[in-house]
Amino acid sequence: MEVKLDPWGTSQIEDYSKLFEEFGISRFEEILPEIDDPHPYMRRRIIFGHRDYDVVLRAMNEHRPFAVMSGFMPSGKAHFGHMMVMNEIIWHQKHGADAFVAIANMEAHAVRGISWQRCRELGINDYILSLIALGFEPTGHIYFQSENYRMRDLAFELAAEANFSEVSAIYGFSGETSIGHMESVMAQSADILHPQLPDYGGPKPVVVPVGSDQDAHMRLTRDLAYRMRKFLVEQREGYISIRGKAAGPDLIKAAANALSEAGYTIKQYSEHIDLFDGVSAERIDELIREVEVNNGEFGFIPPASIYHRFMTGLTGGKMSSSRPESYIALTEDPDEAANKIMKAITGGKQSLAEHRRYGGEPERCAVYEFLLFHLAEDDSELEELYKECRSGRQMCGSCKKIAAARIREFLKEHQSARRDAINRLKEFGLKA
Incomplete structure (x- = not known):
């Protein structure tokens, strides 16, 4: 039976193993031995899956920059299900992550029809106060979507790379879906990617702790991160190919110059560069990403994600803010x-x-x-x-x-x- 993951519905997963098969989510237990101080959610298999978390883990273990980012839609009381995400953010912050938390008031307003004032009240009084009480440090960044103009500018850039048919296919949008709802999707992708903007130190691994029902956002955002790159670096037999999938002549030349200055043996063509030294494609991709950023591009690294199991509601089924009897609020x-x-x-x-x-x-x-x-x-x-x-x-x-x-x-x-x-x-x- 097909598993449906609906970010705004009441997804209840009966068999989490189907997510590995149908959505390409990797098993978290496979990388658990590499974590020196795992969170109880990790030890107890509550966090069950991931996408590219090994990239984040490598940065964490090597004390290189990385970030954690997630958000909360202020549509109801914060409960113990939300606290899971808060705890995961705080754990990563304590392990060296630059931490970002979005209060998704644009989403709440567009999707749930909640007033801006009510979004602020819920965002502050329910979510942010609990986040701080649990141990979130001021070195992190908390913001309301509607007030973060760097993120909103990025959302516009990302929207230029997306089209209606693919977004509709991912989210099941119809002709009745409001444009505001669609814009809120772009805002969420921008939330996830904006920790990699120059304002915050540029491209870095970013992990997003979420429930599996939010995987649609991750799949779209990872695809958009790929599209925003100007080069594609691939390991071929005996050499590395650096293709300018959206790079003009000037950027191709800048990449060739950077590779030559770094001492690599290359052959330059009009739309791609071949490199013949015995070096990893990963290292060359880092260098090419620097070239992109130095020339005004984004150079995004596809965001990673970790997925935790849903808490069972007190009355059965999923714990949901829309059913107060199913949860216990933090207030x-x-x-x-x-x-x-x-x-x-x-x-x-x-x-x-x-x-x-x-x-x-x-x-x-x-x-x-x-x-x-x-x-x-x-x-x-x-x-x-x-x-x-x-x-x-x-x-x-x-x-x-x-x-x-x-x-x-x-x-x-x-x-x-x-x-x-x-x-x-x-x-x-x-x-x-």
Whole structure:
């Protein structure tokens, strides 16, 4: 069965392995051993897939510049599903990334019809305060899409490389789709690529932490990054081909001069250059990218992405801002949040006798997921709870009490940190 990934819908993935086959997403577990200090989401296979994260990881391990970028559409309360992205951004920032966070008010206004004022209120009060409370540092960049004119200028440049038929094919747009909705798509691609602008140090690896439903944005943006390049560098048998796929004579000449000055043996043609030295195509691509940037071009590196599993909603299905009963907001009353946990759907059987005999299904349990994703620091505790549930020895009521007590305590501490964050908004160039 075909998997449909809808950035604005309610995608619920039953079999994540299909994403590897149908969308070319790579398995994260294959590169996990290369990470010295993995986030719990990585260790616990919550982050399950990636595109080109090995490029980001190499920059991280070699202490070279890289960035992390993601965003939030202010269409409802920030909840624990959003907190996953916040935690991933903060982890990368702590590991050396230049961090960027967009409040996607253009998207919220165009797609959901939310007023600009309401977008600002939700953006500040729900998302940004929680982001700061969780540990985001002022060295990062937080912005509203409508106020970032460098990003918006880039969105215009990217739109010139896209066409209606391909964007419609990716997103399922019809003749009824508003132009504003389409423009918001270009803004998201510009969000992802703008950390590579000269203002922020030029081209660098960028990782975007997202749920798999956002992969359409990544596929389009990676394609646009490729189109904005003026050269294509390819390893051929015995030589490297540098083709000017959109480079004029002056840029071809500049590339040839740069290669010659670097001591490489080349043969120049009208629209391409052949290089015969035993050097990696990757190194030559870096040099050619510098030529592009020095001549006023972008030289983008295709952005990487990591994908995390969806949290199960408390009532089943996907946790969604449009269904308050399915989630716990980061601003929710701690006692109300604990009550929601006590009423949540679990993976237990219908009767105690049946549960003891056949055991529960923690992988289908919203309560166990809260522990797995957010409320248990000790991996061994999770492993024990899992075994006890599967064996039928651990009752759902006991797990609910553990999770309810912890979520109550977490929210009390988080909301105290949020109050402190109000006084720190100026550090991020923002005001309440």
